Amino acid sequence: MKRWFAVHTHAHGEQRALLNLERQAFESWLPLYHRTRRHAGKVERVLRPLFSRYLFVALDLEAERWRAILSTYGVAGMVSLSDSPMPVPDAVIEALRDRAGDD
Numbered sequence: 001m002k003r004w005f006a007v008h009t010h011a012h013g014e015q016r017a018l019l020n021l022e023r024q025a026f027e028s029w030l031p032l033y034h035r036t037r038r039h040a041g042k043v044e045r046v047l048r049p050l051f052s053r054y055l056f057v058a059l060d061l062e063a064e065r066w067r068a069i070l071s072t073y074g075v076a077g078m079v080s081l082s083d084s085p086m087p088v089p090d091a092v093i094e095a096l097r098d099r100a101g102d103d
Helices: 014-023 066-071 090-099
Strands: 003-009 027-029 032-039 042-049 054-059 075-078
Touching: 003 014, 003 090, 014 027, 014 054, 014 075, 066 075
Parallel strands: none
Antiparallel strands: 003 054, 003 075, 027 054, 032 042
16 A cells, blocks of 8 residues: 655755656655745746655555665655654645645
């Protein structure tokens, strides 16, 4: 059964880690939000990660080779307890997905 797990990325490496995890066929999700940024006299809206340095991966620990995630470019590690990754409660992921928009 697939559960969601939190993946810790390198600083500003969320997009890089997401791309590399998807290339390895891992189901990944990076929640983003729109932020207004002012720079050099211009105002623009940019997408930023909701949780800086974190994204989520859906895994079946019994059936998938999850340790490959640890050596993925852009990934610093996984949120874990001792030697095994800790799943994020389904209610948390559902609440985040319900509040996330299509864009």
